[in-house]
Amino acid sequence: MKKLYAIGTGPGDKELLTLKAVKAMEKSSVIFAPNNNGKNMALDTAKDFITDKKIVLIDFPMGEVKRKDYKEAAEIILKKIPDDGKGAFLTIGDPMIYSTFIYIMEELGKDKIETEVINGIPSFLAAAGSMKIPLTLKGDRFMLCDELDEDTLEKYDSMAILKTLRSKENILNTLEKNNFQYSYIKKVSFNEEKIINNKEEILNDKNYMSLILARKKERK
Amino acid sequence: MKKLYAIGTGPGDKELLTLKAVKAMEKSSVIFAPNNNGKNMALDTAKDFITDKKIVLIDFPMGEVKRKDYKEAAEIILKKIPDDGKGAFLTIGDPMIYSTFIYIMEELGKDKIETEVINGIPSFLAAAGSMKIPLTLKGDRFMLCDELDEDTLEKYDSMAILKTLRSKENILNTLEKNNFQYSYIKKVSFNEEKIINNKEEILNDKNYMSLILARKKERK
Numbered sequence: 001m002k003k004l005y006a007i008g009t010g011p012g013d014k015e016l017l018t019l020k021a022v023k024a025m026e027k028s029s030v031i032f033a034p035n036n037n038g039k040n041m042a043l044d045t046a047k048d049f050i051t052d053k054k055i056v057l058i059d060f061p062m063g064e065v066k067r068k069d070y071k072e073a074a075e076i077i078l079k080k081i082p083d084d085g086k087g088a089f090l091t092i093g094d095p096m097i098y099s100t101f102i103y104i105m106e107e108l109g110k111d112k113i114e115t116e117v118i119n120g121i122p123s124f125l126a127a128a129g130s131m132k133i134p135l136t137l138k139g140d141r142f143m144l145c146d147e148l149d150e151d152t153l154e155k156y157d158s159m160a161i162l163k164t165l166r167s168k169e170n171i172l173n174t175l176e177k178n179n180f181q182y183s184y185i186k187k188v189s190f191n192e193e194k195i196i197n198n199k200e201e202i203l204n205d206k207n208y209m210s211l212i213l214a215r216k217k218e219r220k
Numbered sequence: 221m222k223k224l225y226a227i228g229t230g231p232g233d234k235e236l237l238t239l240k241a242v243k244a245m246e247k248s249s250v251i252f253a254p255n256n257n258g259k260n261m262a263l264d265t266a267k268d269f270i271t272d273k274k275i276v277l278i279d280f281p282m283g284e285v286k287r288k289d290y291k292e293a294a295e296i297i298l299k300k301i302p303d304d305g306k307g308a309f310l311t312i313g314d315p316m317i318y319s320t321f322i323y324i325m326e327e328l329g330k331d332k333i334e335t336e337v338i339n340g341i342p343s344f345l346a347a348a349g350s351m352k353i354p355l356t357l358k359g360d361r362f363m364l365c366d367e368l369d370e371d372t373l374e375k376y377d378s379m380a381i382l383k384t385l386r387s388k389e390n391i392l393n394t395l396e397k398n399n400f401q402y403s404y405i406k407k408v409s410f411n412e413e414k415i416i417n418n419k420e421e422i423l424n425d426k427n428y429m430s431l432i433l434a435r436k437k438e439r440k
Contacts, residue, residue, distance in 0.1 A: 010238075015238065015243065016339065018341065020235035020236055097354075102357060117352060122345070129338070132316075132335070135316045135364075136316075137323075142364040143361060144363075
């Protein structure tokens with residue numbers, strides 16, 4: 001049977017790849033990644049380990065990606081991995097967190113291919129490590145989202161908000177109103193990593209590779 | 221200046237160590253870990269990479285650990301790392317998630333020692349990967365806790381509940397009532413890993429190294 005590794009390449013620093021991810025790439029003859037104008041961040045992270053591999057960049061339409069697009073991606077993967085061969089689909093962060101792979105996985109068909117998920121360090125975790133802000137102390141609740149919901153903020157002790165580009169001002173105001181401290185981090189784990197705490201500076205930044213970490217001001 | 225790496229060793233499979241974790245251990249002359257009857261899981265995970273290192277197991281009292289205990293741990297670390305030398309404190313999972321290290325970090329004193337956090341794969345993420353259950357699809361909210369709070373369950377799409385030993389029956393009943401599917405996993409990433417979906421079986425299991433992953437039944 002064919003086998004596909006779904007590999008989380010982490011936030012961007014190649015040193016944050018796991019030993020298991022490196023071994024899985026070595027075992028694979030084909031490497032897949034979503035095509036982003038001929039580039040892909042996961043591929044950049046992994047480049048030292050896939051120099052002798054066949055690379056297949058999979059196109060997705062701009063804007064809304066539909067089920068048929070994931071189906072087509074799954075068909076490409078099934079076609080390009082040789083019989084009894086191995087391939088790897090690379091995804092930034094972790095394959096189980098806001099990834100394209102989750103949707104492709106559902107179209108792969110368990111009878112045609114074996115899949116194995118190899119975890120990666122999610123960006124919000126790397127951000128917490130870099131800022132030395134605990135995500136969870138004993139008894140804490142942590143919430144991860146890509147859109148903030150004001151209703152339940154008093155129930156969490158900490159939060160990571162991804163994809164903040166559209167509604168940053170609203171997010172920061174909501175956090176302040178609910179007594180959360182926040183930090184903004186862009187390009188976490190890269191040499192260009194930058195942590196910003198000043199509200200105006202955060203609002204002026206337009207980096208797509210950014211997230212907000214927030215923690216309640218008083219500790220229990 | 222002295223330097224301490226806080227290394228997350230992940231859920232237990234040594235292959236889930238990052239390249240960065242391995243390098244940091246190589247650079248360290250002393251390895252610290254909490255003493256658990258002369259054993260420590262993080263140390264077991266890392267054992268192949270620290271054969272030539274000095275190991276210091278730090279004692280913590282049974283039951284409630286107080287601030288003075290963390291202070292003492294910090295003092296041991298400061299004392300045992302040679303001037304301008306490097307040490308590593310090993311912690312299962314990730315150092316920023318429900319770890320002893322967070323509390324020690326606060327007692328270390330930034331002027332005496334530099335600390336660097338090296339992330340590890342958290343157990344709940346390894347569980348999601350092993351079960352191939354997405355933690356977050358687009359628009360989803362994920363919640364991580366060590367104690368379940370019924371109030372806000374309708375606001376999440378997925379959840380990881382750690383340290384379930386005490387109140388498993390209550391947790392499962394609450395999840396069912398709120399229309400969540402759940403799976404219980406013990407010893408994730410180990411050869412003995414086991415996923416249990418049957419309620420009775422889950423209730424009968426007494427493994428401390430276990431967690432519950434839950435996901436709302438209907439998809440948005």
